[in-house]
Amino acid sequence: MKILLIQPECQTGVIGFRLAAMPEPLALEILAASVPDHEVRILDLRIQRDLAGVLKAFAPDLVAVTALTTEVYAAIDVLRTVKRHSKEIFTLVGGYHVSLMPEDFFIPEVDAVSIGEGELSFSRLVEALGGGGDLSAVPSIIYRDRSGQWVPTPLSEEKIDMDRLPLPRRDLTRDCREEYFFLFDKPDSSIVTGRGCPYQCNFCSVWEFYRGKTRQMSPLRVMEEIVAVNTDHITFVDDNFLMNYRRESAIADLIRAHGVRKRYSMECRTDSIVKHPDLVKRWVDVGLYAVLAGLEGCEATLKSVNKKNSLKTNDEAIRILKDNGVIIWGAFIVDPQWGEDDFKRLREYVDAKEITHTQFTVLTPLPGTELYRQRRAELLTSDYSCYDTLHAVTPTRLPRERFYELYAGLYKQTGLGPYYELVSQGKLSIADCRKGKDMLEAMTHWELYLDKDPVLGHCRDKTRGASGVGSGA
Secondary structure (H helix, E strand, C coil), X not given: CEEEEEECCCCCCCCCHHHCEECCCHHHHHHHHCCCCCEEEEEECCCCCXXXXXXXXXXXXXXXXXXXXXXXXXXXXXXXXXXXXXCCCEEXXXXXXXXXXXXXXXXXXCCEEECCCHHHCHHHHHHHHHCCCCCCCCCCEEEECCCCCEEEXXXXXXXCCHHHCCCCCHHHHHHHHHHCEECCEXXXXXXXXXXXXXXXXXXXXXXXXXXXXXXXXXXXXXXXXHHHCCCCEEEECCCCHHHCHHHHHHHHHHHHHHCCCCEEEXXXXXXXXXXCHHHXXXXXXXXXXXXXXXXXXXXXXXXXXXXXXXXHHHHHHHHHHHHCCCEEEEEEEECCCCCHHHHHHHHHHHHHHCCCEEEEEECCCCCCCHHHXXXXXXXXXXXXXXXXXXXXXXXXXXXXXXXXXXXXXXXXXXXXXHHHHHHHCCCCCHHHHHHHHHHHHHCCXXXXXXXXXXXXXXXXXXXXXXXXXXXXX
């Protein structure tokens, strides 16, 4: 069977996460590896634009598309293009958003929706299609039967053994490799060594997707993938890489024993860092240079999102990372209900802690999350392109123009001292510093945020939510 896996383009403007990173479509590479007996291609529409040409030349039997919330409309456009090309192509869609809000894809151009981890159903779906198309025995999908009705199958209770996952088919994205990056490192490769998260932050879809379950690869399996990667830089995309002290210590020891010389970045919770500061040093010794950590900056925000962490712990983690020369990519949540003093407090905190690389996200009730269920009546739009964590989809306490002015102002940097230290330590080059400043500068133009604002800008729907939108109405 010919299978085409598609990463849709995220329909964003000139601002957003894409300025700081564009990871490879790792989920699709892993999915491709699960069907080794079939001819598979991956099309990354963020880079490769010729969908029509690929459909014509490759003539797939099955097209599968993944979608985050902001990619929903792009994914739907892809699926419609596929069906216009040939109604005989079987279409499947999966991913975080799809699993939590499958009804968004109950459209004529979709034949089946995958719920949860794709490896639990994809190979069985492919086998069923090859054997005549009886999908009733395929777990964890919702498929359209001959009468057009959507039929759910039982969710799989199988637990994926991370060590038995085949190596991702990175060869299928070889032509795009030079475009994948994290901060200043390009090309970059992503590795996921664990799934799920034991914490239950109310804004996060990860623990919802994995139904509160977590699992990790063994050190030997992680090392196998590190050795197989051809780039000099690796980003560990686990939601909390330093969660298991013994495992992560063993991985670092294996890297040293194998003499592997690469640069690593990872995402960690600050309490994991504080519990085992020696683990940070051990990883720095084998190549760790940057950590993405949720810092927030105040106790009230940490409590409101159920972070189960403290400002004191965050401060101590910052100290440990700085003492070890690790670049901190600090992630901070901005609440639409903030006033002027709240923005001032966060600005002063970032300056005091000398966080050079910052990411400020507007607290957003992403569909399918606990926060979405709590705040659904307040939503101002159902347009998913506004749910990019750069826009307030709930009422703001301040006038909305002022909210964005202060929000964009958080990205402004004037002091060069922290950059000088990173350059003098050999952690960054002068060219890297310029790139970093350019990234942040692009986010400081508050007028750019207005176009997708659900009240002031252009969006598909402005009818949802409460009629009163505070002083920002």
